[in-house]
Amino acid sequence: MKPTQHIIGATALALALGAAFGSAQADDKVKVGLMLPSTGTYAALGAAITNGFKQFVAENGGKLGGREVEYYAVDDESDPAKATENANKLVKRDKVDVLVGTVHSGVALAMAKVARDNKTLMIVPNAGADELTGPLCAPTLFRSSFTNWQPAYAMGKVAAEKGHKKVVTLTWKYAAGQQSTEGFKEAFEKAGGKVVKEMTLPFPNVEFQPFLTEIAALKPDAVYVFFAGAGAAKFVRDYQAAGLKASIPLYGAGFLTDGTLEAMGDAGKGLLTTLHYADGLDNKKDAAFRLNYAKTYKMQPDVYAVQGYDAAQLYQAGLAAAGGDPSKQEAVIKGMEAAKIDSPRGAFTLSKAHNPVQDIYLRQAEGTQNKVVSTAIKGLADPARGCKM
Secondary structure (H helix, E strand, C coil): CCHHHHHHHHHHHHHHHHHHHHHHHHHCCEEEEEEECCCCCCHHHHHHHHHHHHHHHHHCCCEECCEEEEEEEEECCCCHHHHHHHHHHHHHHCCCCEEECCCCHHHHHHHHHHHHHCCCEEEECCCCCHHHHCCCCCCCEEECCCCCHHHHHHHHHHHHHCCCCEEEEEEECCHHHHHHHHHHHHHHHHCCCEEEEEEEECCCCCCCHHHHHHHHHHCCCEEEEECCHHHHHHHHHHHHHCCCCCCCCEEEEHHHCCCCHHHHHHHHCCCEEEECCCECCCCHHHHHHHHHHHHHHCCCCCHHHHHHHHHHHHHHHHHHHCCCCCCCHHHHHHHHHCCCECCCCCCEEECCCCCEEEEEEEEEEECCEEEEEEEEEEEECCCCCCCCC
16 A cells, blocks of 8 residues: 555545544433423423523523533423323333433333333432332432422411410322322321311312311311322412411411412411422522523422422432433442532432432412511431331
């Protein structure tokens, strides 16, 4: 071979290798699977979580771990019967690096099984089912939200501190409501109070009158409820119409008043609830987050947007620890486990079960806002009962 031929051949080889490398780099994106509701009752919640996640990515130049992000989205329709098939689309067909979802606990439980079976990383940005970071905990399963137990336990403590001795609880008969009332009862009775009656009605029944009549006859010191959405608004209006609000204080987990105060009108005024986020938190991160969110989406963020934002923050921490390589799953997991998340809700870390150890706030309803009153419990960790990790 002549020298010139050798040079040309080497140059051609280098160009070919460079082109191949460049192509590999172009395809080297982080694949994020968003399995959230985009239709039905929880569509607004799914949108808020998505908005929050994408806002964090945008604030980081459109990247996570230094890599561009490619999104794959599936509408879970809040339907547990379709959850396995939908999760498999993202995990097996699209081969996402991380599965993010969802709102509905029944759907999240099925998603978690698919994620575990396929060793896919999963971040739960809402569903509060205690089991996810309890008996169903796994090295690959993380949460950026809460357990049903956390805000409820905090309210049990608050009710006892207010001097109440006898309380009635009322909720829909489903996992979220029952786990919430159990959390309240645990803290309230530990402090010397007594839950004198535990009432339930089928989900999503909103015929509250028989229960209100019984509450009036029992004359408890207070009532604790777990309701959300339109049912929450109707319950609070009915509670006031029955003449109970003025004589028997009503308490609830924060979902009672989140997004429902406008529908409640005057009936919601002054209600006290507990949650891991509130209006009027005095921290710079929240101020910047709210400003950016309002500019981008032309609306105010809520707790769901915060949970989506923090899901992205949590994954970013993992990728940073793995040098930006999502395939180094063990390193990603270690990075997420060790992360301290600078959240709009206030900084939090993760428990051994991968659930946020976070402040729970006491909030009071004013107009359409849940204004922070105080920190009910600082750094509350879920007990993660049944987690063998």
